[in-house]
Amino acid sequence: MIVTGVVQPGNLLAETALAQEFEVSRTPIREALKQLEREGLVEVRARVGTFVRKPTQREIHEMFQLKEAFEGLAAGLLARRGRVPELLLLQENIAQATEAVGRGDAERYSQLVHEFHSTLVAGADNLKLSEHYDLLMNQLAYHRIVTQTLSLPGRLRNSVNEHQAIVDAILSKDPLAAELVMRRHVASSSQSAVLAALRESEDTGHSD
């Protein structure tokens, strides 16, 4: 709900209200809110209220730095490997993404972008390092940021091209190039994300 943007940052999420809405008692609501607090999505202030949290610019930056390290490593590993059957999945993903962009289907496209990055990391390690990656990315409220960012004009087309460039680099078995391209790709979306965060804070007047 928070991720889909139905609830806006700063909103109060009172336990009693949510309990009524979902027709359960406060206890399970409480546990869920505590979980969200730990994931950084909400902030619960004792005896004041639970509020939807807006990630700070710094947090967004760190999040993407982490992503950059992870995915750059993954791309490099893929390029180093002999057989890379995952490339078929990635190529298929790019094809579908291209089509989604053509249709102007931003939601589907956003979903495909997530899949692309997730598939890439998943393919990079035989042992399931990717579980930690997914866990981390989910925890860090990253999806919402990226989804918002992707809807920025201009990012859409570039993003598909960059994905293709990454796959090409892996195909040509050049680990250093693959890592570099991947990191640049993440870094570029990072810039867009920070810009989006800036614009949002201007709108609301909050500087955090």
Add this chain to the structure above:
Amino acid sequence: MIVTGVVQPGNLLAETALAQEFEVSRTPIREALKQLEREGLVEVRARVGTFVRKPTQREIHEMFQLKEAFEGLAAGLLARRGRVPELLLLQENIAQATEAVGRGDAERYSQLVHEFHSTLVAGADNLKLSEHYDLLMNQLAYHRIVTQTLSLPGRLRNSVNEHQAIVDAILSKDPLAAELVMRRHVASSSQSAVLAALRESEDTGHSD
């Protein structure tokens, strides 16, 4: 408590018992256990009980793979930088660690090892990426594993030497060498950790 090893894997942590021990009601105990569950330290089975969890061999391996990627990156970044004031901290850490080993003070030494790795990552990024690193390492029940591993005979002396080699590589401003040495160091402790886990599972007879 779990980290310090007072509570053994497999132990039942009943909410009522803990509530009595700490003289509070079940509710805060419950929240704490839920938190530990999210961190992977315990496993709460509905209407059965809450148990201290023993990390699987695979989990330990993944944990160290993550550590290797993180810290290798950090070492490389440090070697690439011009001024590295953190090296003084690291040298001081090594000196104290050497002395602790001489005294046979395993606990102090274990603490210093944590500090070394944490300082290294903290120094690598101007922006606080290290917070995520610390968070992650804490979350993944990593400290307990490492602490147990460090007490293995043979690891102690080697570890100090490896730390010195890492600092030397950073001093000589060779990013590739620094990353390589760092990754080898983590990989080697990883092997020890997996061996320790194996031995432990033989002792208890559980294979997970």
Add this chain to the structure above:
DNA sequence: CTTGAATTTGTTGCATGCAAGAATCGTAAC
């Protein structure tokens, strides 16, 4: 009109009771 304090309202934190279900133990049948 401004300012200050007292009051009221709203929120989470915690205690506790009850319900649901899993595991264990005992008992009886074979």
Add this chain to the structure above:
DNA sequence: GTTACGATTCTTGCATGCAACAAATTCAAG
């Protein structure tokens, strides 16, 4: 001796009431 089954005893899951405290509101004094 073995097995099946029922009672019992644990456990966590959830509902709800009260306490503690923060913030907003009201109202009076200047």
